[in-house]
Amino acid sequence: MRILILGGDGYLGWPTALRFSRRGHEVHLVDNYLRRRLLAADGTDSLTPIAGDLGARVAAWEQVSGRRITFTEGDLLDWDVTRSVFASFRPDAVVHYGELPSAPYSMRGRQECVLTQHNNVVGTLNVLWAMEEIVPEAHLIKLGTMGEYGTPNISIEEGFIEIAHEGRRDLLPYPKQPGSLYHCSKVHDSTNIHFACRVWGLRATDLNQGVVYGISTDECDLDERLVTRFDYDETFGTALNRFCVQAVIGHPLTVYGRGGQTRGFLNIRDTLRCVELAAENPPEPGEYRVFNQFTESFSVVELAELVQRAGKEIGLEVRIEPIDNPRVEEEEHYYNAKHTRLLDLGLEPHLLSETLVEDMLERIRRYQDRVIEDAIMPRTRWRPRG
Amino acid sequence: MRILILGGDGYLGWPTALRFSRRGHEVHLVDNYLRRRLLAADGTDSLTPIAGDLGARVAAWEQVSGRRITFTEGDLLDWDVTRSVFASFRPDAVVHYGELPSAPYSMRGRQECVLTQHNNVVGTLNVLWAMEEIVPEAHLIKLGTMGEYGTPNISIEEGFIEIAHEGRRDLLPYPKQPGSLYHCSKVHDSTNIHFACRVWGLRATDLNQGVVYGISTDECDLDERLVTRFDYDETFGTALNRFCVQAVIGHPLTVYGRGGQTRGFLNIRDTLRCVELAAENPPEPGEYRVFNQFTESFSVVELAELVQRAGKEIGLEVRIEPIDNPRVEEEEHYYNAKHTRLLDLGLEPHLLSETLVEDMLERIRRYQDRVIEDAIMPRTRWRPRG
Numbered sequence: 196m197r198i199l200i201l202g203g204d205g206y207l208g209w210p211t212a213l214r215f216s217r218r219g220h221e222v223h224l225v226d227n228y229l230r231r232r233l234l235a236a237d238g239t240d241s242l243t244p245i246a247g248d249l250g251a252r253v254a255a256w257e258q259v260s261g262r263r264i265t266f267t268e269g270d271l272l273d274w275d276v277t278r279s280v281f282a283s284f285r286p287d288a289v290v291h292y293g294e295l296p297s298a299p300y301s302m303r304g305r306q307e308c309v310l311t312q313h314n315n316v317v318g319t320l321n322v323l324w325a326m327e328e329i330v331p332e333a334h335l336i337k338l339g340t341m342g343e344y345g346t347p348n349i350s351i352e353e354g355f356i357e358i359a360h361e362g363r364r365d366l367l368p369y370p371k372q373p374g375s376l377y378h379c380s381k382v383h384d385s386t387n388i389h390f391a392c393r394v395w396g397l398r399a400t401d402l403n404q405g406v407v408y409g410i411s412t413d414e415c416d417l418d419e420r421l422v423t424r425f426d427y428d429e430t431f432g433t434a435l436n437r438f439c440v441q442a443v444i445g446h447p448l449t450v451y452g453r454g455g456q457t458r459g460f461l462n463i464r465d466t467l468r469c470v471e472l473a474a475e476n477p478p479e480p481g482e483y484r485v486f487n488q489f490t491e492s493f494s495v496v497e498l499a500e501l502v503q504r505a506g507k508e509i510g511l512e513v514r515i516e517p518i519d520n521p522r523v524e525e526e527e528h529y530y531n532a533k534h535t536r537l538l539d540l541g542l543e544p545h546l547l548s549e550t551l552v553e554d555m556l557e558r559i560r561r562y563q564d565r566v567i568e569d570a571i572m573p574r575t576r577w578r579p580r581g
Numbered sequence: 582m583r584i585l586i587l588g589g590d591g592y593l594g595w596p597t598a599l600r601f602s603r604r605g606h607e608v609h610l611v612d613n614y615l616r617r618r619l620l621a622a623d624g625t626d627s628l629t630p631i632a633g634d635l636g637a638r639v640a641a642w643e644q645v646s647g648r649r650i651t652f653t654e655g656d657l658l659d660w661d662v663t664r665s666v667f668a669s670f671r672p673d674a675v676v677h678y679g680e681l682p683s684a685p686y687s688m689r690g691r692q693e694c695v696l697t698q699h700n701n702v703v704g705t706l707n708v709l710w711a712m713e714e715i716v717p718e719a720h721l722i723k724l725g726t727m728g729e730y731g732t733p734n735i736s737i738e739e740g741f742i743e744i745a746h747e748g749r750r751d752l753l754p755y756p757k758q759p760g761s762l763y764h765c766s767k768v769h770d771s772t773n774i775h776f777a778c779r780v781w782g783l784r785a786t787d788l789n790q791g792v793v794y795g796i797s798t799d800e801c802d803l804d805e806r807l808v809t810r811f812d813y814d815e816t817f818g819t820a821l822n823r824f825c826v827q828a829v830i831g832h833p834l835t836v837y838g839r840g841g842q843t844r845g846f847l848n849i850r851d852t853l854r855c856v857e858l859a860a861e862n863p864p865e866p867g868e869y870r871v872f873n874q875f876t877e878s879f880s881v882v883e884l885a886e887l888v889q890r891a892g893k894e895i896g897l898e899v900r901i902e903p904i905d906n907p908r909v910e911e912e913e914h915y916y917n918a919k920h921t922r923l924l925d926l927g928l929e930p931h932l933l934s935e936t937l938v939e940d941m942l943e944r945i946r947r948y949q950d951r952v953i954e955d956a957i958m959p960r961t962r963w964r965p966r967g
Contacts, residue, residue, distance in 0.1 A: 305710035324691035348751035365734035367756035383769040
């Protein structure tokens with residue numbers, strides 16, 4: 196297949212590219228290095244040292260694997276870029292990671308919020324118009340987030356829910372209660388993509404992904420130059436990855452509030468497998484399909500305690516220190532999110548375990564001199580007026 | 582009250598401003614004349630002759646009423662404009678009509694779609710950030726549309742629906758199935774505004790408005806220079822208004838497809854009253870409230886037949902001519918949309934009648950020399966590939 200990977204320089208985009216390339220697919224990447232620039236502006240960086248720009252990264256991959264990945268350094272907001280990438284590469288599948296993924300960034304202020312929504316919504320609109328115009332048969336595999344649903348008091352279904360109401364029934368889009376202005380942008384995308392499938396007959400898989408953890412994939416582990424980025428800062432870091440970095444450098448694990456917030460999680464290896472399963476099993480033309488892409492649910496406190504135990508095994512003394520929750524979210528709530536559709540397609544999850552966390556801690560240790568401690572504590576508050 | 586009216590130069594914004602002003606409220610308008618420019622670019626214009634720019638319009642109002650309305654010619658996308666309007670006027674209520682309202686325009690091509698979503702979503706984000714920063718107690722009265730809901734097979738509730746699922750219940754946002762990329766932009770707005778209420782504690786009324794018809798309000802009728810704009814072209818015209826213009830100039834009424842499409846409608850006088858009722862009865866801080874703002878439901882064929890009968894009464898021979906539906910929509914469907922919340926607040930609807938249509942036809946006759954017939958037939962198709 197011809198696989199176009201938008202956001203191919205990212206934490207997930209890069210290892211996804213290597214996996215598809217290794218399996219013999221033709222892979223083209225697009226990235227504008229926006230995340231690199233935003234981290235640099237904040238005075239921080241990936242924990243892992245990235246081999247260089249996309250040119251250097253794909254050159255290293257070619258040396259290691261003998262396989263070639265092509266790329267475009269450009270911005271999806273620039274229609275000339277998007278159009279010409281689609282026209283020249285003519286993908287069979289488009290894996291769309293090319294968005295700003297940070298909830299705290301979107302809440303930092305007006306400018307950051309507008310940048311996030313504009314970047315994500317207009318970038319995705321350009322992708323949809325390019326597909327409609329150039330490759331209407333292609334399959335859009337779009338990364339959404341479980342955070343689109345929020346924490347309703349009923350079970351979370353995969354994208355749609357059958358509602359019985361006053362003697363009639365319909366299968367309708369699952370109601371969304373996104374938890375940040377970034378999460379809102381993903382809901383907007385879902386609305387637009389669903390529309391493009393219903394009305395234009397495009398086909399799409401919307402992967403409502405949980406929180407991804409891990410640093411190791413088969414391809415990234417082949418050579419040090421192939422390592423993916425790994426963020427632990429307040430803006431782009433996520434719960435488990437950040438806890439592991441905190442454990443290694445002797446920083447207390449910062450549980451936000453009571454820590455009863457429960458979310459779906461998955462191993463980075465499973466992200467790659469899920470995207471591959473979606474690509475291998477495309478929906479029908481006109482079909483908008485939603486998979487909840489995670490393998491296990493944990494509360495934040497459970498994760499912190501797991502990291503504490505794993506740290507102990509390898510001789511780290513790990514403290515847990517609850518801090519004022521900078522977010523506005525339920526800290527104790529019902530949570531039952533379905534996630535059977537990817538299992539039905541053959542996903543065999545890598546479940547979280549103490550051993551796995553120990554391995555993550557060991558890997559992080561190699562780079563611990565690179566940690567910028569200043570970047571860890573949350574400064575952005577969901578309620579600017581307090 | 583201090584009432585800020587965004588989109589104060591528009592079909593509804595202008596008469597709303599006059600009504601609030603006449604009742605002694607302090608009124609400030611913002612408009613960037615975007616709709617005027619888009620119509621001019623299409624070689625068409627309002628049926629009614631507008632007195633001039635906002636300066637000329639408010640001068641006429643001051644002569645007629647002795648009351649002063651202030652205004653800003655500027656773009657909500659420009660943060661300096663938005664911020665300074667809020668900082669200097671400090672509104673108690675913000676009536677937000679300041680969006681691109683055209684479904685066909687948003688479907689014309691990529692550029693028009695992106696302009697619509699960018700204009701509407703970022704403009705509204707700027708309004709939300711300005712409220713959060715400057716007037717967090719103010720009441721946002723936002724014009725949404727019944728088209729956000731689409732045509733589900735169950736009754737449409739007002740914004741939220743109680744869902745029972747697997748033995749549990751929750752009151753959740755009503756699922757949306759918007760009918761165009763413009764309607765999608767209104768869904769995005771609703772998601773963002775709901776978030777700002779939940780998380781920032783702002784208060785908002787989201788008015789999911791039906792299709793507005795009519796040309797006459799108490800204040801606009803006081804003087805010819807106070808007339809509001811009236812669009813009948815394929816892009817900015819709406820069903821009943823366009824049918825009336827077609828009837829007057831002897832153009833067949835263009836029913837799209839089978840004409841069983843059913844929608845909610847309301848008289849322009851009721852729009853003004855609904856906005857006033859919302860302003861007089863604000864929600865609590867943190868409350869996001871949705872009213873379905875229409876008074877009656879009709880199918881497109883029913884409207885065409887009504888115009889035909891009314892035309893006959895005043896000596897017009899009116900033909901109905903179904904044309905290929907340029908839109909993608911159900912042409913026969915279940916439709917039962919609730920609309921009791923504004924009635925509960927005291928709305929006394931002006932219902933549609935043959936007499937009312939006759940009056941519209943007579944008024945339109947005064948301007949019939951201004952009709953640009955070329956602008957009427959639909960050219961934009963929802964499916965560009967056919």
